Amino acid sequence: ESVLSAITENQPGLLWLKDAEGRFLMVNKAFAIACSRGEPEKVHGLTDLDIWPKELAEKYRHDDQRVMTTGNACMVEEMIIIGNSRPWHETFKTPVRDDKGRVIGTTGYARDITERKQAEEELKLFRALIENSSDAIHVVDSATGRFLDVNESACRALGCTRAEHLALTVFDVVVGVDRALFDATLARAKETGHATAEVQHRRKDGTTY
Numbered sequence: 001e002s003v004l005s006a007i008t009e010n011q012p013g014l015l016w017l018k019d020a021e022g023r024f025l026m027v028n029k030a031f032a033i034a035c036s037r038g039e040p041e042k043v044h045g046l047t048d049l050d051i052w053p054k055e056l057a058e059k060y061r062h063d064d065q066r067v068m069t070t071g072n073a074c075m076v077e078e079m080i081i082i083g084n085s086r087p088w089h090e091t092f093k094t095p096v097r098d099d100k101g102r103v104i105g106t107t108g109y110a111r112d113i114t115e116r117k118q119a120e121e122e123l124k125l126f127r128a129l130i131e132n133s134s135d136a137i138h139v140v141d142s143a144t145g146r147f148l149d150v151n152e153s154a155c156r157a158l159g160c161t162r163a164e165h166l167a168l169t170v171f172d173v174v175v176g177v178d179r180a181l182f183d184a185t186l187a188r189a190k191e192t193g194h195a196t197a198e199v200q201h202r203r204k205d206g207t208t209y
Contacts, residue, residue, distance in 0.1 A: 013111035014080070014089070017096065020068065020105050022047045022061055034082045053081065067093045068103045077117075080110060088117040142186050145170040145179075159204040175200040175208055 008015050014031040018024055024043050032040045035051040048057035059078070067074055073094040079086040089110040096105040130137050136154035138147055150165045158165060158173065170182060177199065189195035200208045 011109070013109055015107075015109050016043075017107045018064065018105050020103070022064060025105070034080065036083070056081065063091075063093055064106045067095050067106050071095050071103055077113065087112050087114040089113060140170055145182055157203075157209070158201065164204070173201050175202055 008026070008028040011028055011030065014034055015028040016024055016031050017026040024046055027040045027043045029040060032038055032043050035043065037043050037051065043051065048060045051057075052060065056079075063074060063076060073092065075090065075092050077088060077090055080089045090113045091108060091110040093106055093108040095103045096107050098104050130149075130151045133151060134153055136157045137151045138154055139149035140146070141148050146169045147166050150162060152162075155162050155165050171177060171179075185195050185197060202208050
């Protein structure tokens with residue numbers, strides 16, 4: 001019991017164990033705080049309907065029943081109400097079996113992924129801005145000059161598909177650029193925050209602009 005307590009209470013995420021009826025048999029301190037009960041013992045014997053809004057509680061119960069019915073673990077990304085906030089959590093749920101292999105409950109662990117979800121949303125916005133730009137935009141590997149990402153405008157300018165563009169390097173596209181010039185331009189950009197150059201690009205058909 002001491003070892004189990006040390007493991008559960010030192011987890012940064014929410015940890016719990018439920019019986020087949022969805023009653024909490026064990027939760028860690030982080031879980032008790034998240035549901036405003038303070039101490040783990042005050043959660044024991046309760047169900048999701050006792051501590052969460054009905055809409056969330058019914059969803060949690062549905063996930064539990066799916067795990068018990070299939071006998072398979074599942075992972076979901078969901079919001080959990082903590083005080084006045086709704087942070088995103090990545091929740092792992094697995095079935096609990098007795099010594100005869102029968103499913104007798106579930107156990108779960110949820111970790112906060114709010115920062116990751118925010119970063120994903122920012123990345124989606126960044127992608128939308130890039131794709132809707134009429135200017136050709138390239139993301140380039142500074143070590144090799146290989147294109148890591150390009151927008152549709154860049155592909156149209158070169159007259160190639162995205163896959164074809166990503167197979168190229170700066171040295172294939174920019175007329176007259178060599179490694180020394182490329183490195184010098186990068187160094188200037190790093191020093192000042194940007195670098196400007198007038199160069200010719202070679203299209204897929206061999207013409208330049």
